Structure formats: structure tokens, C-alpha cells
Amino acid sequence: MTSAVVQLKKKDFVSDQDVRWCPGCGDYAILNAMQRIMPELGVPKEKIVFVSGIGCSSRFPYYMNTYGFHTIHGRAPAFATGLKCTNPDLTVWLVTGDGDGLSIGGNHLLHVIRRNVDINILLFNNKIYGLTKGQYSPTSEVGTVTKSTPLGSLDRPLNPLRFALASEATFVARTYDTDLKHMQQVFKAAAAHKGVSFVEILQNCPIFNDGCWTENLAKKVRKDKVLFLEHGKPMVYGADKNRGLKLDGLALEKTSWEGDETPADVFVHDSTVESSVLATLLTEFTDPIPVGIFREVQAQPYDEALINQLDVAKDKSKGQGLAELYRQGANTWTVE
Amino acid sequence: MTSAVVQLKKKDFVSDQDVRWCPGCGDYAILNAMQRIMPELGVPKEKIVFVSGIGCSSRFPYYMNTYGFHTIHGRAPAFATGLKCTNPDLTVWLVTGDGDGLSIGGNHLLHVIRRNVDINILLFNNKIYGLTKGQYSPTSEVGTVTKSTPLGSLDRPLNPLRFALASEATFVARTYDTDLKHMQQVFKAAAAHKGVSFVEILQNCPIFNDGCWTENLAKKVRKDKVLFLEHGKPMVYGADKNRGLKLDGLALEKTSWEGDETPADVFVHDSTVESSVLATLLTEFTDPIPVGIFREVQAQPYDEALINQLDVAKDKSKGQGLAELYRQGANTWTVE
């Protein structure tokens, strides 16, 4: 049985499972974006695997008509690593949440990123634990009042992108649940990148953290509060495209102008610089919040390097098999 | 029984345990530096606790005549957090290794840092697992040949300081085992900082990774390969103090000059800027390798904030005790 890649449609990627997120959950839109880009990747369904941990977000694999593995809390990166090392041909997507990925799973996320395993990581950031019904998460602001913090949370939040950059991520991007087109663009770029791709998706949880991103993403303010990063393009934003960022020492400062001409000192985004400093600088911005691709550099993926080592070893061994292995590095003697 | 703080000497901090590191191990010098600064902190012995995980480095507490807790692999940050929340009066030092802290313990290190728990973290970086007899670690360069990687390691190394910065560390510094004076300075600054202090110590393991830092730290090259960061001072280095770093766009470039006068464009170090970008930039340098304090900013420690919450709650409750607690938020009725 072979599958005819070219003819796949969005509906081919819709599984037979009822979707069980709350009405209005941002996860629906993300699922929709993903199912839409799937046919465009040119990868047959059977070669695609969605791996996830535990959380509302981590239910994602059930709804994709591909291979799927809903693992345990926080450990999806490790499962994905083992899977890719076994079969580097597979296209592996990893879905995680701000709790799954940055709380219990922080260490595995760190290490899968630094190893540059060739997978695509989507971190759904709703700044809350959805599945366990609303405790604060590592991305919650200080003072967040939740079931477990009736007097407000005390821990300072992590910035997922800064975390990914410090983990030596080769592809780092951000998108958000209410922009179907942007999500699709970013997902496709992530898929195209060889090595690890890390994508933060700003996601609303209408039940336990409604409006967690409205400050930036509410329809009314969005144009003035979101900066769409594009490689090689000046950092311009605003409803009238008359605001931007320019360099001042080691900082990026906001600037604005009149008229259609973008001033020359507006900083031009370069996602391909080896240094992660520009990307790090951008992560410090919340107004406007940058979305798009922060960083995209090349490095050999772990799984590829592993297979190379096997090949070299095979070549060197010149077909030695088990019989030779049993003697490897040992003195032998014979009992008559 | 009370202890007379003022009279303490280095030897008061030497425990009765035989030190069991290999001859020549860099850990001896670190221990020495620590025992030397102890009397200067003005903290009575009984208020000092050394907490560690597992590894050669994590043996450290046994040799300090203070309270000590040699816990389990990678989890020292969590123990320290519980301890500080119970008794914020204690001065807690956490000793970890590149394996203990960045491999198995990466997640806890991340979280204790972002919480800004008021402890001092020392990460002994010898780029190897010493205790388990020489496997590569998360700070080993790609291609490192060890017992577990006979064909060379594949994982890209982590930069401990970049990791700490992304974890929102309020104090970040680096020192090295062969400079007793510098270690003492840095340790004292770490102790003085309120909130989490993170110190990477470049350490030699003569048995399993001998010379891991000689490229920078060998006596012959040291002067030209190490940049001593000082807040408010230009970034100057070199045997003749005629080299330095200057800003070029978003990068720091090497520069050199003739004569005694330091050029004005040599960048002046500022460890107190809120943005972590400068510090991040510095972490990218290996030639020269910056040592000293990268970053030092203020934020309320977790343990302090926790106690504040308790105090506020106590005030608000106006002396309500268990009897009131049993009724809290419940309907009650009486059976006659």
C-alpha cells in the first residue's frame, strides 16, 4: 500500500476522534492551521508523527490523522529523540504546553534543542495549566492569582524564546492562535528548517486564563502592538506602518515617523546571524511583541550525525559481524 | 551556646573529614578559597548550609565545617528552596557540577534561578562527569571522545552563563580554579548579592579531562586570553593592557592599541543594566574569555516574598486559629 502524496487534502489529516477542547479554546485554530499546511509539505501521512506530553495542548496528536504518541508529562522531547534516532526519515512534530514544556519538561526541552534533533516543536503558551484546571505556570506573570496562588504567584516568569535561544536553538519563532495565515507561514518555515525548530504559539484559554494575550492581540490594538518580523525587512509596525525599532547602543528603541518612507535607521531584521544576541534582544520586547522568525541558522542535526557515525563505523568494520564482535578486544584461548 | 562570629578563622571551617578528591583536582583550590572567605562573611557557622547533588564537586559539603546536605543527583536546587522557605535566615550555598547542574538537574537549576531564591550557586565546570569516571557532559565540545563516545560526542554544548541569564538570573559571574584571589572576590560578591547568585567556576579534572581549560588558562597564555570584567571599567585585557573590546553594531569586536591610554571607544562594562543583552553578548566570547561579574540586578527573593505573604495573611486573619479554620468557607449545622 502506498499513499499518493500529491492528492492529500486538509481533510485527510483530520482524525476520526471527537475534538475535546473547551468551546472557544485557541487550540482549535492551531489545529486548523496545522491540518491546512499538512498537504503542502509533500510528506506522506505515514511518515508524519505527532508526539506530545500531557496537557490540553498535548491532546493534539489525537486529532491528526497521522501517527501520534501522547506520552507522559514533560517527556515528549525524549520520546521524539529516540524515535528520530530510530527512523530519521520521519517528520516529527512535538506539541507541548507552557507547563508540560517549561515546568516538568524544561530539562528535556533544553536538551532536545541543544542536540538539534530534527523535529518541530510547538509550545502552546496560555500562561496557565489548563488540564489540571487552572494553576499558574512558568510563564505566568508575578502576582497571578490562581487556585494554587490565592494571594498571587511569586515566581518570575520564563520567556520561552529566550530559553530556546540559550538552549542553542537553530530555529526560533513565535506566532499566535488568532492569525491563521501567520501560523501557517511559521509552521511551514519550521517544517522546512533542518534541525530543531522551536515555535511559541500565544494561545488563549477562555476557561482558566481568558484574555491572557489580549493586551497585545485584541483586535483593536493588535496592529499597534505586534511587530511582524521578516528577514531582510526593516522592523516596521503600526496600523499606519509608521512605527519601528532602531538601534541605540546595545538596545533597540522605538521610533515613529510621518509619511510613507521608512527611515534608514529603522533596524533591518536578520534572522540568520550566528550570534543569538539580536534574537535575545527581540525577546525582551512586549510592546510591540515581535512575532515571526527570530532566528534561523544551520547546524547538523543530531539524528543525521548519529547515522553518519553508524555508517562510518560500518565502513570501517568491513562487514564484521557477531562472531568478530565476541572476540573484539579480548584474548581468546582454546580448550580441546 | 552561641558562637562568637568575629573570631572565626579559616580553620574553623575545615571539617574533620579527609578530603577525597584526586591529587591535583581543581576542587581543592575552590575549597580553599571558600574556607578563606567564610570568616569574612560575618555569618556564624551554624547559619551556613552547603547543599549539593552528586558528583566529585558535590562532595564539597563534607569538607566544610558548617551544616551540609549531600542530596541526590541534580536536585540540590529543590532541597535548597525548601530549606530557605523554612528558614530564610540561613546562608545557603549550592554546589553542583556541569553534569549534576546542567544534565540531570537542568530543570531545577532553571527554576531555582527564575524564582530568585536567595542562595549562592557554584557550578564547577570541568566539562566531564568526574565521579562516574569520565563520560562527556553538557558542556563538552562536539567531538569529545570519552568512554561513552568513542567516536566523538554529537551534542552541542550549553553555555552555563547563557543558560543562567535565560533563567532570569539576577547575579551571574564566572571565575576559575587557579586564581585564588579572583575566586574569593567573586564568592564574596555572590554572598553579598540578595537573591540568587550564579557562579560558574572553570575547573580542571586532571584525571578525566586534564587541561580542559588550558587554552585560556595555561599560565603562558592567561594574560592574553582572559578578560577581567569590572563594573564601570573599560573592557581591557592583555599582558600589556593594550587590548580591549568595543561595540560594533550589535557585536563586541576586539581592538588593540599602542601606548598606555585606553581609547575612548573601548566598551565600559556595566553589570547593572536591566537588559541581559550585554551579559549575553559577553557569554559568546571565548577568546578572551570574560571572568568576573557579568550581571548583577535587584529583585525580591522568593523566600522573602513568601514570608511576606505569610505575614500579610497572619495580619489579615487577626489571630484566627484552628477552630476558625475548620469553619472556613463552610456551612455548619448543629446536631443536638
Added chain:
Amino acid sequence: MTTAAPGISRDRVTIRFAGDSGDGMQLTGTQFTTTSAMIGNDVSTFPDFPAEIRAPAGTLPGVSGFQIQFGSVNIRTPGDAPDVLVAMNPAALKVNLHDLPDGATILVNEDSFSESNLKKAGYASNPLEDGTLKAFRVVKQPITTLTREALKEIGIDSGSKDRCKNLFALGVMYWLYDRPLEPTLEWLSTKFKKKPLLVEANHIALKAGFHFADTTEVFTSHYQVPAATHLPAGEYRQVMGNEALALGLTTAAQKAGLPLFYGSYPITPASDVLHHLSQHKHLDVRTFQAEDEMAAVCASIGAAFGGAMAVTGTSGPGVALKAEAIGLAVMIELPLIIVNVQRAGPSTGMPTKTEQADLLQVMFGRNGESPCGVVAPATPGECFTLAIEACRLALTHMVPVFILTDGYLANGAEPWLLPNPDDIPEIKVNFITEGNGPDGVLNGYQHDPETLARPWAIPGTPGLEHRIGGLEKWDVTGHISYDPENHHHMCKLRAEKIERMVVPDAELIGPEEGELLVVSWGGTYGAVLTAAEELRLAGKEITVCHLRYINPFPKNLEATLRKFKKVIVPELNLGQLCMMIRAKFMVDAISYPKVHGRPFQVAELVAKFSEVLSD
């Protein structure tokens, strides 16, 4: 119950509210329970929520249920099968129907039986019309319409109006069982204090339901369930297991004069313990939501090292993650409480369902010989008492102690006689402030000859600076030791610490010897007791020995076991306690295992016990 004759008095009734997750069934059930308790009934409840994620409205996985048994007699379980089912939509009907006995009453919200809802529930035809329900007494009413009608004058949006329909249904049930409206009316006033229109709407809906039932003749009669007479006098409240546990832990810490440290990572069904304790801050309760379970337990051990009453809580998967650190607590002989609110496994299993299958895990799930104490409350209210007991044992012997509860106890509720804090004894703590060895040196592992506790020398104490860790220790000094004899000695000593715990004898309900002994533990208490009582009333010789202490076993267990011809061990697992008993006492106990993700039914226990008795 059948609704044959009018004006009948009942000594016990079981009802179940079922509807969509959004229909407020948990609230409705809780209100019915509180009101019933307040008028003096004994009650027991069993909430049964859907799996973790909210399913789309109207689907089978989205159904939320709440069962209550209330009565004038001793009520020990939420009841096997409901006398009345309130079904707010077709899915709720479908999911719950198979639990109903013939002749049961079903109150359905007719309005919700639309074509699309029927489809979502997987009904090909309308069960209200196709004869599906012919064995039952069906009362179908357009509850949504009736509620809208009642609220037509109120200035709130129609969504909010529709959300009042559960109170209409509750009103009907209040009429049916002759309950006062006031407690719920008051509760609503407080709850929506800031939204007076909502208060009004809900009040109207509740009353409308009550009056509707009163004036129309949909029910041929209503019922009285008189106040219970067996409940001791005093002030009561409803308490759920997780809340009782939180109250008990805080009480224990206060009684020991220690701060309480609770390190935890959210997990169903244990999260509520964290939620409750985080509201006890004024009583020096420090809650720490850790990054994961390992950090939670390690922070707690750090707190124990620092002199706190240290507790960590989770469910089975979390206990697995804590195992390594618990071994450290065993080795360093510090007091630690580990709460395991069990749920159905293995792995993620059925996280919202109850089970008792972590017993062997808590007994043996660590490397090396690492014994811990294990206690298991029998009822929601007992979570309070046994939390205190567990703390006492941990502090007295300087050991880790597990509290094993389960989803059923955690979310189940019962009337709770408010304790007087002054009646609860203080707990002694083994702090040491001066050296106990030669030259005033600290002998950190000098064990108390009676309790085998080691002294607790906490950082901050001058002169007692010392180092501890996970390596084997010399007895007495506590220094690192690789000595073979010492290791053997210390392994036995750690086991002996647990054996030395003074725990009360196991309660025997029934004759002291005879035909059949039922050995049970944990949350199966109510069902087992009720079943045995039923059989004893039928003249059978049957005794229950319910264990609240599992490690160590009560001292009277062995003798008790030997006094019965047969021993049966019913458990919500594949025979874990049974295995321990067989191994320890060489008693050929019969296992009655059940892993259905829900509590035992009284009837199935009666059947099994009868079978064994007649074998």
C-alpha cells in the same frame, strides 16, 4: 424506592444528578447534600466528572454526574443504584441508564432531547419515545422552557437564564424529598454577592422548580427522610477528603509547633490539597508549587532538614517520580509525609477515576531496602484524623510516612463533626540543641532506644554543624560507612523503626471469631461495612477487620486472621494487600479484586461474601 404510595417515609434514598459539564451538576449535587446534612440526614457523596478535558457540549464524554445517598440511618456509601436520576440531556441519560434499577424514577429535561443532541449522544431514535425506558418511571419536563418562562422578567441574557435550569431541577428535587430552600438561597446570595441579578434569577429558578413540583402532579407523592439519630451531638459541616486532609496537616503542624511546608505539583485528583493548604497561610503554612514532582518532594525534604513539618502530595504517577528522593528521606531519617491520592492506572490510566492499586508501589517502589510507614483513611472525614496520626508517627520515629487516599475519598463528602482543637494532643518533636556525644559532639545517628528516632539537629543550631546525605551511615555517629556489618544493621534498623510504631489495634466489626473475616483498607470501608451488616442481618457469620494502618500492621491482625475459617480481601486492585497478608501471616486469604475505576457496590460485595460463605 418506588413512587407507589403517597407520603411515604424513607430511611435512605440515593439520587443522581447528571448533565453536561456546563450544566452545573456538581454544584447542584453539593447543594442537595449540604441541605440534607443541615436538616440532620447522614449523607455520602460520589462526584463523577468527565475525563480531564471538557468535551463538547452534549457528548457522552462531557457528562458530569453527582450521586448522593442520604438517610436517617448510618449512611456509609453514596449508594449502589440511584432511586432517582436527574438527566439534563440525552448524553446524561445514556451514560447513567445502565446503573438504574428497574422501577427507578428518571426526571429528564425534555427540551434537550433535540435531534442534534440525540445524535451527539449516539441515539438513533428518541429514548423518551421508543420504549427504551419502559422499565422506569419517567418524568419528562421542559425544564429549559420552564426556567426561561420563570425568568422572563429578569434583565439578564438568555444564556445566563438557561444556566439557571439546574436550580429549577434542584427545586423539583427539594420538593420531592421535602427539603428547605433556605440554605441554598442563602448560599446563592453569598456566592453572587456582586451580581444581584444573578442572585435573583437563581432564587426564582429554585423556587419555580419547587412550586412547579408542588402544584403540578408530575410526582404522585413526595417523601420524608427524617433526621438521622445516630450522629453524635455537635456542630457539623460537610467535608471532602482532600479538604479534611489539608485541615489535618495544618492541625498537626500547629500541634507540633512547626511551620507546615507543602511541596507539590498539580495532578488530578490531588491538586485540591494544594489549593486548600494555600489558603492556610495565616497558620504558617508554606505551599510551594514546584516545577515537577521531584522538585516538590526534594523541597519538602529540604524543609524537613530545616525543621519544618514537611509534606509532599501527589497521585500515583507523581509517587513514581518521587521514589528516588523518598529513598533519601529513608536514609537520612527525617520526618516526611507523602500523600498519594490514588487514581486508576497504570500510567496515565483513567485519571479521574478511583483505584487502590498503588499500595505495593508505596511499600516497595524504591531501590534498596527502604521501608516507610503507610496509613490509609477509611472515609473523607478520617483524612483529617489520619493526617494528624501520620505526622505524629513521622515526627516520633523520624521516618517518611505515606498517607494513601484515593479519588473516591478525595472528592467524596460526609458530615464532619467539628473537632475542638484543644482536644487534639500536642506532638513532641525530637529537636536537639546540644551535643549528645563525647565532648559535646553531635551523634547524629544516636537512636532513641524506644522509638529508634535519631535526633533532629536543624541548621541554625550552634555547635551541631554536621553533614548528611544519601550514602550509608555509621550507626550512632552518622558518618559515611561502607562497613558490611553496619550496613546490614542499618537496613534492619530502618525496618525496625517502622515496626516500632505504636498504632491502634484494627477495628473489628462483627463477632471476634467465626466463619468469614473480611480484611479491607482505605476507601472501601463504607461499602464493605454495609455489605457485612446486610449479611449479618440475614444471619450470616461475618466480621470486618478494616485496616487504617498498613505498615506496620496493627498488632492484633495476626491473631484475628487466625480466628476465622476464611479470610477475604476485597480491594480495588488485583490483590495487593492480600499478597502482603499471605506472605506475612501464611494465611490463605482469598483475593476479591476489582479494577473498575469506581468504588465497590454494596451488592457485589454481598454477592461475593455470600458465595464465599456458602462455598
Added chain:
Amino acid sequence: MTTAAPGISRDRVTIRFAGDSGDGMQLTGTQFTTTSAMIGNDVSTFPDFPAEIRAPAGTLPGVSGFQIQFGSVNIRTPGDAPDVLVAMNPAALKVNLHDLPDGATILVNEDSFSESNLKKAGYASNPLEDGTLKAFRVVKQPITTLTREALKEIGIDSGSKDRCKNLFALGVMYWLYDRPLEPTLEWLSTKFKKKPLLVEANHIALKAGFHFADTTEVFTSHYQVPAATHLPAGEYRQVMGNEALALGLTTAAQKAGLPLFYGSYPITPASDVLHHLSQHKHLDVRTFQAEDEMAAVCASIGAAFGGAMAVTGTSGPGVALKAEAIGLAVMIELPLIIVNVQRAGPSTGMPTKTEQADLLQVMFGRNGESPCGVVAPATPGECFTLAIEACRLALTHMVPVFILTDGYLANGAEPWLLPNPDDIPEIKVNFITEGNGPDGVLNGYQHDPETLARPWAIPGTPGLEHRIGGLEKWDVTGHISYDPENHHHMCKLRAEKIERMVVPDAELIGPEEGELLVVSWGGTYGAVLTAAEELRLAGKEITVCHLRYINPFPKNLEATLRKFKKVIVPELNLGQLCMMIRAKFMVDAISYPKVHGRPFQVAELVAKFSEVLSD
């Protein structure tokens, strides 16, 4: 052994090399072993390193030892007590002295008995002079001086010269037991290939020791230990447990036609498995040094999902950390091997010492009912065979299987008859490539009626796209299920999978019925067998039933147990297998527990068995 008469032939001899960590004792011991094996002796070894960290030279914790028993007869243990101790310094003497029987020979390096070394070893006076050693035959020689003297012409630094003294000592021992020098000379030539001066120096030192013993009359005689005659003909090598395990795993994967994936995090004493496997890359072995144990096991499960022969290895504390994930493997019914090289616990315990105290942990240390297979090799060489067996069972039944070894097996060595790979049967794999359900759909949990294996549909297979996870599954379809009956059924099915494993009957050594049955498992094999043999030779009725399969038990175990008056279970724990046997078979087995961090001595077993026999 006494050295009374000259030219004596011995059928078995035990010697121990002991010195400072830096003295090369492990190398010396290994060379003696290899040479002995190569001349046809049967051998068994027991290296005993210091705790993890290298202690300062000359101290007690820095002592490193290596014991060998070699003989012409069947050698099953490294020997209880050494006939000869080679002590390179005072600390080595002190640490090992209490293991020596009266009359044993001690070869000491007199040069090292300096004041400062005596002090480091905690000797107040010189034991060579103060009568401490009067019960022994002491041969004191200035080994350092003699070595320096022999090497004075060689152009290497004096430190390097001194490091040759172990070869001098080895030369002496070679003379004493009449061993050829060639194997070691050759080995040295290869090892220092790139440093010819070192080769020369070591060669000279070895020969010098040999000739010194030959010409001086320090020993009154030397000994012959003839070649063993019981060893089957064939080509042999020495193998240690961890290496044999690695070879077995690679063999199994090859025989199943799968890549081997080994996910691990270094931990004593399991790290060598990783080290060995990382050298098998040419045979499609993928080793992954993970960031921690959880990542190691999860990566392995990910690999299993992808169709690899997936293995994860660690020691007890690591198993604790892997528990949650192993539960997932149980639930998703994928083949997985978990290697546990046990060490002394609890907690960090005594990490370089051996123990068998993780049996109950691997049986029960997970939440919920989550059964796994458990096998336990009896000897270092058997680690090979049972690794293959474990893989076969895991692949056949689609379940996780534990391999329980221990530090003693891992580092112990024995002669190993090289298997012919062609004689090892292929292993069948349950891959599925086409739908097995209605309409060609995948029924992912359709269980094979015989093995209960589910089909293995790996990503990449067109048409079989499906989702798995840790939530309970419907039998047959594998979809998520919260159904009560299904859950009970699946829990029993998972247990039944283990019961269905076809494992060979337990080996019985001794009469098939009678007075005393010894039930043992794992690495105690050699000691137990030797002890029982000794007693049988003395006319006692004693039989050994050694278990290599613990879950499931071999089918003949029950009947066997019932054929003996008494059953005793010696274990290096506090009675874990004993508990399982008592619970399962209601046999009043006696536990003989020992947790000394080291293997049983034959003598203590003989004493205990005799005691039980005469009770």
C-alpha cells in the same frame, strides 16, 4: 592453602591483590585471571573498588582490591577467603586482613610501610613488626626498591618506574602458581604500542618479579593448579557481566533484524554497558547518553514506537526515576528491556557495592497494576544468554522486561565459551503492515490469542496511522476507554501477558525431593551451588532450585516447592523473593537475608543450611 610442603598440586586457589587506587590492582588481577584462564583453569573474579571518589594515596578508603579463585575444578565463586594476599601498602593490609584465614600467606611491599603511610592507614605501630600478623605466613619484600633496581637502565621518569611495581608483584605470583608470562607480555606490547619504553619497563618488571621469586627462597615452594577438565571444548575468552550483557543485547537485535537503541545515563555499576555498546555501532547499535534517566527510558520507548529493539539500562536509583515511563510502556504494550545492575541501597547507599534489593522495586515500583517480565542471570556469562532471552520475551509478547543483574555480576568475570552466532535462533517480530480490522482498519490492540501480543504498527507504514498514549485503551481497537469492565479486563490481560511467557523450567541441582530446598536467584548462584555441593558431599539432603525467571516463575516451581520439607531463600536483601514465594505458593519458606554489600560467602551459607537441616 598452607605453604607447608613443596611442589604441591592444588585443585583451587584464591588470591587477592590489594593496593592503592593508583597501584594498578585491577589490571594486575585481570592479567592473572586471563593468564590462568588461558592455561585452562576455571576462574571467577571479584573486583572491589573504593567508593566513587579517588581517595588520597595511602588512605583506607583508597584501597582497591581484586580477588580471583582459579582451579582445575568447577569454580563458581571468587572464593571466600584468600590463600594469598598481595598487599601493596599498609592501608591495603589493614582493609583486607580480617578476611584472611589463619595460615594464609601475605606478600607485602615493605617499602611502603613508611611512618606516614602507617599513619594514613591508622596504624599506631608497624604491623610487620608488632606481632599483628603472627597467625600468617608473611613474605615482606622491598618491591618498590627491587623494581627501581630492575629498571635503572630504562630512560623513563621515576614515577613511571614506580608504577611498574604491580608487574613485579604479578611476576612473583606467576612464579608461585607456575603461570606463563607470555600472555601478559603480549598484552603489554599491545597496550603501550605507542610507548615502547613503557613496554620494555613493564616487561622487565614482570620478569624481574618472576626471577626474583625463582632465585631467592622467599617462598618455600611453588604450586601447580592443573587445567580444568570440566570445561567443554571450544574457544574461550574472559567475560565480565556488563560486557556479556552488551554482547547479548546486540546479538538479540541482530537476530530480530532490528536496530538496537540503548538509552542510558551513566551510573555505577551500569555505565560499562553503555561504554561497551557504544563500540558496537557497526552493528547498527545506537547509543544515546541522555540528560537523565527519565530521558533515557523515554527515548528508548520512543525508539520502540519507531520499531527498534529498545533497551534502557541503569542501577536502582535510576530505575526509580524510570518508573513512571515504564508504566507507559506497560500501557502501550511495546517491547522494552530495562537493565538494572543493582547496587547497595537505599538511596545512594554504597554505590560500588553489590546487593539484590531491587527485586520488589522492579516487580511493583510503578503506579497502578503494571506487570513486567523479570529475568535474572546467574553468572557473568549468562548475562549474554539472558539478555537474548529477555529480548525474545519482550518482542514475542510486546511487554517490558527487566534484566536484573548486580555489581557482582557486572564486574565479575568468568571464562566464556564463544557462541557461534549461527546457532542462535532468529527472533520473530510482530510487525504489521496491513490493517487487521474491518475495512482494512488497524485494530492496534487486537491481541494474539496465544502470546497476547498486540501488532506492532510502526510509523512509516502506510495506512496504519494511529495514536497511542498512556490513557486506558479499549481492547481490540486501542482507542481511549473509560469503560469499567474494559479497564478490569485490560488490567488482567496485561498481567496475563506476563503469565503467558514461555520460560524454561527452573534447574534443580540435587535430589528432586527431600529435606531442604534452597531457592536462589541472580548472582548468588555460584556461592549457593558450592555450599549445597559441599553439604551433599557431606551426606546432607539438599537441593538447589535457582531461578533465572522471576516474573513469571517457571512452571515447575510450585510442584518443586511442595516436594521438600523445608525451603530456604538466601538473598542479598531482607527477604524479597522469599516474600513473593510465600504469598504466591503459601509455602512457609525461611528467609536468609544478608545485606552486607558483598556476595555470600560459601561458608556462611554452609553454616546456615546446616543449621536449618538440623533444626
